[in-house]
Structure formats: C-alpha cells, structure tokens
Amino acid sequence: MKKEKIIEGLLKFSALVTILTTVGILYVLLSESISFFSEVSIWEFITDKEWTPLFVNKHFGIMPLVMGTLLTTFIAVAVALPIGITIAIYLSEYAPKKFKKIVKPLLEILAAVPTVVYGFFALMVVTPFLQSFIPGMSGFNSLSAGIVMGIMIIPYVSSLSEDALSAVPKSLRNASYGMGATRLQTAFKVMVPAASSGIIVSVILAFSRAIGETMIVAIAAGQQPRLTANPLVPVETITAYIVQVSLGDVAHGTLEYKTIFAAGITLFIFTFILNNISFYIRKKFKEQYD
Amino acid sequence: MENKLEAKNVSVFYGEFQALNNINMKFKENAVTALIGPSGCGKSTYLRLFNRMNDYVDSFRMEGEILVDGNDIYNKDVLVDELRKGIGMVFQKPNPFPKSIFENVAYGLKIQGIKNKAVLKNRVRKALQQAALWDEVKNDLDKSALELSGGQQQRVCIARALAVEPSIILMDEPTSALDPIATAKVEELIHELKKDYTIIIVTHNMQQASRISDYTAFFYMGDLIEYNKTDIIFTNPEHERTQNYITGRFG
Numbered sequence: 001m002k003k004e005k006i007i008e009g010l011l012k013f014s015a016l017v018t019i020l021t022t023v024g025i026l027y028v029l030l031s032e033s034i035s036f037f038s039e040v041s042i043w044e045f046i047t048d049k050e051w052t053p054l055f056v057n058k059h060f061g062i063m064p065l066v067m068g069t070l071l072t073t074f075i076a077v078a079v080a081l082p083i084g085i086t087i088a089i090y091l092s093e094y095a096p097k098k099f100k101k102i103v104k105p106l107l108e109i110l111a112a113v114p115t116v117v118y119g120f121f122a123l124m125v126v127t128p129f130l131q132s133f134i135p136g137m138s139g140f141n142s143l144s145a146g147i148v149m150g151i152m153i154i155p156y157v158s159s160l161s162e163d164a165l166s167a168v169p170k171s172l173r174n175a176s177y178g179m180g181a182t183r184l185q186t187a188f189k190v191m192v193p194a195a196s197s198g199i200i201v202s203v204i205l206a207f208s209r210a211i212g213e214t215m216i217v218a219i220a221a222g223q224q225p226r227l228t229a230n231p232l233v234p235v236e237t238i239t240a241y242i243v244q245v246s247l248g249d250v251a252h253g254t255l256e257y258k259t260i261f262a263a264g265i266t267l268f269i270f271t272f273i274l275n276n277i278s279f280y281i282r283k284k285f286k287e288q289y290d
Numbered sequence: 291m292e293n294k295l296e297a298k299n300v301s302v303f304y305g306e307f308q309a310l311n312n313i314n315m316k317f318k319e320n321a322v323t324a325l326i327g328p329s330g331c332g333k334s335t336y337l338r339l340f341n342r343m344n345d346y347v348d349s350f351r352m353e354g355e356i357l358v359d360g361n362d363i364y365n366k367d368v369l370v371d372e373l374r375k376g377i378g379m380v381f382q383k384p385n386p387f388p389k390s391i392f393e394n395v396a397y398g399l400k401i402q403g404i405k406n407k408a409v410l411k412n413r414v415r416k417a418l419q420q421a422a423l424w425d426e427v428k429n430d431l432d433k434s435a436l437e438l439s440g441g442q443q444q445r446v447c448i449a450r451a452l453a454v455e456p457s458i459i460l461m462d463e464p465t466s467a468l469d470p471i472a473t474a475k476v477e478e479l480i481h482e483l484k485k486d487y488t489i490i491i492v493t494h495n496m497q498q499a500s501r502i503s504d505y506t507a508f509f510y511m512g513d514l515i516e517y518n519k520t521d522i523i524f525t526n527p528e529h530e531r532t533q534n535y536i537t538g539r540f541g
Binding site for chain 1: 398
C-alpha cells in the first residue's frame with residue numbers, strides 16, 4: 001500500500017511541475033513587464049512607430065515588431081492554407097486508403113525538420129531563387145521566410161483537417177453520392193462544410209505556430225524593426241528580437257533588458273487569444289452529430 | 291406495366307465471398323417491390339447494385355447485367371453521377387446534411403446546376419409536400435435539418451430524393467430507425483409515391499412488406515428463393531423456406 005502512495009505522489013508531482021512551470025513563466029513575464037511599463041507607458045508602447053531600444057535615441061513602439069510578425073505569419077498561412085486543405089481533401093476523399101496510410105505520416109515529417117534547417121534553406125536557397133526574378137529583393141526579407149515557414153506548417157493544416165474530414169459520418173458522403181454528386185461536389189458542398197470547425201481549428205493552430213516560430217525568421221527575415229507591409233525588405237519579428245537581445249550583451253536589469261519581457265508578453269497575448277478561439281470553436285461545434 | 295429494371299444472371303463477390311448467386315429478376319414500373327430475407331442474405335447489396343453504390347466497396351466484383359430502362363448500367367460508357375441523378379436513394383438511418391431543411395432538399399437540384407431561386411423554391415415545396423412534411427416545416431425552412439425528429443429527418447431525406455424527380459427510388463430499411471407513428475407516415479407516403487415512381491424497398495419487417503408492396507422477393511444466403519405478387523408470397527408461398535421465414539419460424 002505504501003508503494004501505491006509513493007507512485008500516486010510521483011504522478012501528482014509531475015502534473016504539478018508542468019503547472020508550476022507555466023505559472024512561473026507567467027510570473028516572470030508579468031513582473032518584468034510591469035517594471036518595464038512603469039518606465040514606458042503602454043500608450044507609447046502601442047502607438048510609437050519605431051522600435052529602437054538599443055540605440056541612443058530610444059523608441060519603444062512595439063508595432064514594427066508586431067507588423068513583422070504578422071507579415072511573415074500571413075505569408076506562411078497564405079502558403080499553408082490552400083496547400084494543406086487541398087492535401088487534406090485529396091487524402092480523405094480521393095486517395096486509396098493504403099496510400100493515405102503511408103503519405104500522412106510522411107507529411108508530418110515536414111513539421112519535424114529542425115527549424116534552423118528551414119531558416120538556412122530560406123536564406124540560402126529560396127531567397128536567391130526569388131531574387132532571380134524579383135530584382136531589388138533584399139537578402140533578408142519576410143517573403144522567403146514566410147514561404148518556408150508556410151511549408152513547415154503545412155502538416156498542421158493537412159493532418160488536422162484530414163482528421164476533421166474523416167470524422168464526418170460516412171452516411172453523409174453516401175447521401176451525396178446517392179444524389180449523383182461528383183467527388184468534387186461532395187468534397188466541397190458536404191464534407192468541407194461539415195468539417196469546417198475542425199478545419200478552422202487546424203488553421204488557427206498553424207497560425208499560432210507561425211506566430212511563435214523563431215529560428216526561420218531570425219535567420220532569413222532580418223533583424224531590422226520596420227513598420228512595413230513590403231515583403232521584399234528586411235523586417236524583425238517579436239521572436240527574432242527576443243533572440244537578438246538574449247544573445248547580445250545587454251546588461252541584466254536594465255530597461256533594454258526588460259524590453260524582451262514586454263515583447264514576450266505581447267507574443268503571449270497573441271497566442272493565448274488564438275488558442276482560446278480554437279478551444280471555443282472546438283467546444284461549440286463538438287456535439288454537432290450527437 | 292413495363293419492366294423498369296432487370297437483373298440478368300447477376301452474381302456479386304466480395305473478394306472470395308459470394309454475396310449474390312445468379313439472380314434473375316424483373317421489376318415492374320410504378321410498383322413497390324419489397325426485398326425480404328434474414329440479415330446477410332444479400333438484399334442490401336442487391337439494392338445498391340441499381341445505383342452502383344457498391345462501387346466504393348473494396349474487393350467488390352459483379353458478374354451479369356443490371357438493366358435500367360433496357361440499358362446496362364455497368365457498361366463502361368455509363369456516367370455513374372448521371373445515372374444516380376435519375377435514381378433516388380433513402381438510407382437506413384436518416385442522414386440529412388448539417389444544413390437547413392431548404393438546403394437539404396435543394397441539394398440535388400443545385401448539384402445539377404439549377405440556380406434560379408424561384409425554381410428552387412417551387413421544387414423544394416413540391417418535394418416537401420410529396421414527402422408529407424410541408425405543413426410541419428413550411429415556417430422553418432431555414433432551420434437546421436438536424437433539429438428535426440428522426441421521422442421528420444427521414445422525410446427530409448425522402449424529399450431530398452424526390453426533389454430531383456427521379457423515376458426510381460431505392461429504400462434501404464427506411465423505417466428501421468423510426469418509431470411506429472413515423473413509420474406509419476413513411477409507409478403511407480410510399481403508398482402515395484408509387485403512382486409516379488418505381489420503388490424497391492429492403493425491409494426486415496414482414497408486416498411492412500405485406501402492407502406496402504405489390505411484389506415481394508425472398509432472399510436467402512445470396513439466392514433468390516421466391517419472387518411473386520405480395521399476396522401470393524404471404525398467403526400461399528411456393529417454398530417451405532419462404533413459408534418458414536414469413537411466419538417467423540427462422541430469420
């Protein structure tokens with residue numbers, strides 16, 4: 001009986017460790033950010049159009065970093081969404097079962113490639129390739145970083161969307177075929193709408209993954225905070241900035257040092273909101289067929 | 291009355307397993323034909339031959355010919371989608387789409403490229419009236435079909451099949467998931483529909499077969515044992531096995 005108690009205690013402990021870690025991270029993020037915002041007003045943080053905390057003439061406007069993050073993320077989602085959903089529809093509606101069994105795990109390998117390899121690939125292969133027909137494109141730019149990040153998140157969209165499509169009752173597919181609908185009509189008029197909540201969740205998850213992605217953008221998108229929607233010039237994302245400061249020689253406890261926590265909490269708010277939206281959608285549409 | 295459908299020397303295999311054994315059968319136009327027999331006798335497989343719904347089953351193989359209006363529907367040149375537009379199907383479990391009642395009934399029409407709103411409205415209304423559901427739902431056409439009761443859902447599915455004005459309706463135990471009152475409504479409906487449609491219905495319910503069908507075919511282990519007018523099958527069957535089955539001695 002004593003053994004049981006010890007095991008139970010260990011299990012409880014491991015559960016607690018993960019919760020405590022999250023609480024700890026939140027605590028550090030919050031306390032450092034609060035101390036940052038006691039020196040820089042939130043208003044300035046949101047409205048200033050420049051981010052130059054490491055220069056002599058300091059500006060603390062987060063918008064250039066947010067813009068860089070959103071720009072690379074939107075490019076990534078624009079790549080991953082159509083490709084991922086096309087793959088999902090092909091696998092669930094057209095492909096033979098055996099083929100699906102082999103291809104789906106193969107696709108998931110895409111998400112398992114180390115991101116530093118992707119970053120390198122974007123910088124050394126994709127950018128020179130794009131430069132060959134987009135003259136004036138910078139060596140660092142959000143376009144190639146975004147495209148490569150899009151390739152990385154394809155399996156998030158394709159696998160989860162495929163799961164959602166496969167979860168739609170077979171009887172609906174039969175009903176549609178029975179009416180004389182083609183495979184394509186059945187896929188787009190019945191299956192995709194019926195699986196829409198799962199597909200939306202997959203896209204949000206991919207979005208959230210792209211927002212938090214660090215290595216690819218740090219390597220290939222540049223490190224110049226710039227408020228721009230131009231995908232051809234260097235930008236800096238929130239994550240890339242945090243890397244830059246963490247690796248640099250900024251003194252512990254200074255205002256410059258605290259900027260990474262302010263940037264970090266901004267990032268946290270973004271992903272937190274996205275995760276909650278996906279949680280809400282999943283919950284709301286869960287009982288649709290029960 | 292003409293022969294609307296015909297099966298000629300039809301055998302069906304699933305891999306090594308033979309599900310149907312050299313079936314020959316002619317179906318009369320504008321009549322209700324019931325297919326009865328114990329579970330696993332091949333009657334559902336047989337029904338699904340007429341709109342080629344078995345095509346999606348791996349390892350499915352068929353020999354012989356299925357003729358619809360004299361044409362072999364398993365001919366290579368036949369477009370399966372086109373074939374199915376003329377043959378409605380109602381399934382065992384109500385399977386409305388997670389869409390509004392209107393969208394469900396209009397589905398087949400939209401598939402065929404009909405976009406005119408007035409035409410759609412008319413055809414949906416007509417189909418719902420034929421399915422004896424119009425009065426119950428005419429004010430809720432935008433409501434999700436999933437919010438209806440099981441019996442109403444099944445009638446939406448029947449209306450969905452009727453909306454495209456097929457000449458043949460295949461029904462695979464359409465009342466097995468319904469309560470007695472809903473069953474009675476669907477049966478009444480089938481009785482009405484045979485004026486305009488050729489109906490084949492698979493059923494496990496002997497009383498139902500005797501109530502609604504003009505002809506009855508009894509299947510056993512992949513063989514067609516007996517096929518005749520319903521009153522003859524139920525009052526004076528030729529085979530002892532048929533007799534045993536309809537009186538409930540086995541099955």
